[in-house]
Amino acid sequence: MYQDRTEQDTHLMQEALSLAARALGRTSPNPPVGCVIYHHGRVVGRGFHPKAGEPHAEVFALKDAGDLARGSTVYVTLEPCSHHGRTPPCADALIEAGVRRVVVAALDPNPLVSGKGVEKLRNAGIQVAVGVLQEQATVQQAGFRTRIVQGRPRVTYKFAQTLDGKMAPLQREQVWLTGLSSRRFVHELRNQTDAIAVGSGTVLMDHPQLTTRLEGRDDTRDPTPVVFDRSGRVPVTAKVLREGAVVVTESQQVYPEGIRVIRSADLREVLQELGTLGINSLLLEGGPTLASAFLKAHLIDDLLVFITPKIMGTGLSSIWTELSGLQEVHGMHAENLEEDVLLRAFLNPIPGVEG
Ligand code: AOF
Ligand code: ZN
Numbered sequence: 001m002y003q004d005r006t007e008q009d010t011h012l013m014q015e016a017l018s019l020a021a022r023a024l025g026r027t028s029p030n031p032p033v034g035c036v037i038y039h040h041g042r043v044v045g046r047g048f049h050p051k052a053g054e055p056h057a058e059v060f061a062l063k064d065a066g067d068l069a070r071g072s073t074v075y076v077t078l079e080p081c082s083h084h085g086r087t088p089p090c091a092d093a094l095i096e097a098g099v100r101r102v103v104v105a106a107l108d109p110n111p112l113v114s115g116k117g118v119e120k121l122r123n124a125g126i127q128v129a130v131g132v133l134q135e136q137a138t139v140q141q142a143g144f145r146t147r148i149v150q151g152r153p154r155v156t157y158k159f160a161q162t163l164d165g166k167m168a169p170l171q172r173e174q175v176w177l178t179g180l181s182s183r184r185f186v187h188e189l190r191n192q193t194d195a196i197a198v199g200s201g202t203v204l205m206d207h208p209q210l211t212t213r214l215e216g217r218d219d220t221r222d223p224t225p226v227v228f229d230r231s232g233r234v235p236v237t238a239k240v241l242r243e244g245a246v247v248v249t250e251s252q253q254v255y256p257e258g259i260r261v262i263r264s265a266d267l268r269e270v271l272q273e274l275g276t277l278g279i280n281s282l283l284l285e286g287g288p289t290l291a292s293a294f295l296k297a298h299l300i301d302d303l304l305v306f307i308t309p310k311i312m313g314t315g316l317s318s319i320w321t322e323l324s325g326l327q328e329v330h331g332m333h334a335e336n337l338e339e340d341v342l343l344r345a346f347l348n349p350i351p352g353v354e355g
Helices: 005-021 057-069 090-097 116-123 134-140 142-150 180-192 200-206 267-276 288-296
Strands: 034-039 042-048 073-078 101-106 127-130 154-162 166-168 195-199 224-228 246-248 260-262 281-284 302-308 332-337 340-346
Touching (some): 005 042, 005 073, 005 134, 042 057, 073 134, 116 127, 134 142, 142 154, 180 302, 180 332, 200 224, 260 267
Parallel strands (some): 073 101, 154 281, 246 260
Antiparallel strands (some): 034 073, 302 340
């Protein structure tokens, strides 16, 4: 039992967010959503949205709760839908099940739903509270929210730097900057991200596979590689050009079947195209050339900076030399990763309901 309702709401919403997190990277173009049903002092139903085309989180939780859903409180990380999409409206399912109260973390920015789901529930006499752990939910749904409002995936640039702000030796030879737990973190990130972008320079130099490698785990999946190769320098036999990969090029190179080709030099246009493919999140890995191009176009939304406790002295400093003037960010926080410190910063706001 909980001390009071606020404590109960926060705790159970936290559980709903954890359920949603299980499907991160698997639901696109849909959002990750989790749902918990609480009645008679205990959790009686749990659910999350596993994959686009499958039932929504609320439906799984209602099924799990069975008759115990009547008179219950429902915690859901995204406003229940009110529209007929690939599945019928969850608001109707909740009304039909006779739930008493619905607690929502964040409203749905999808214009088909936005506000209408809550309105439908209230019109049916159900109490609705909105905004419990809203910030956490919005961060978890950042990719979906960006694509639904702006038509393009959310772009995260990750890089490592020494304490004195150096990313690599001047000759760019590969040195490992970060520790083991940061590397594990990066593979966790790949497991949850829809696509990874690299430039041709990185492919030719490092021959990356861009796969997810997490020891002892058999539930991982690989992100879609997106290779920026303007002049067609990457051989079509490169490992990274596996089935489903995307190549962005202006060359007339012919690619095997199963490789998707975007012929454009305009980054905004390319991102819109990736949005059309249902990609909600794009992780920018590799060299400063591609990152600088994204940065100049204001297309880096989030930064993940691994700070490693080393000093390099002479070396390549970060890409920010492309900018002048002081730029504010929309929030930042730090995490300890054993050997390293991870800074997360939001350069562009995460779209709310107003966009
Ligand atoms: C989800 N899972 O748990 C919730 C969603 O095409 P549909 O029928 O799957 O509808 C997708 C939309 O439904 C999605 O864009 C979002 O606005 C809303 N809510 N979607 O995939 C869920 N609650
Ligand atoms: Zn729904």
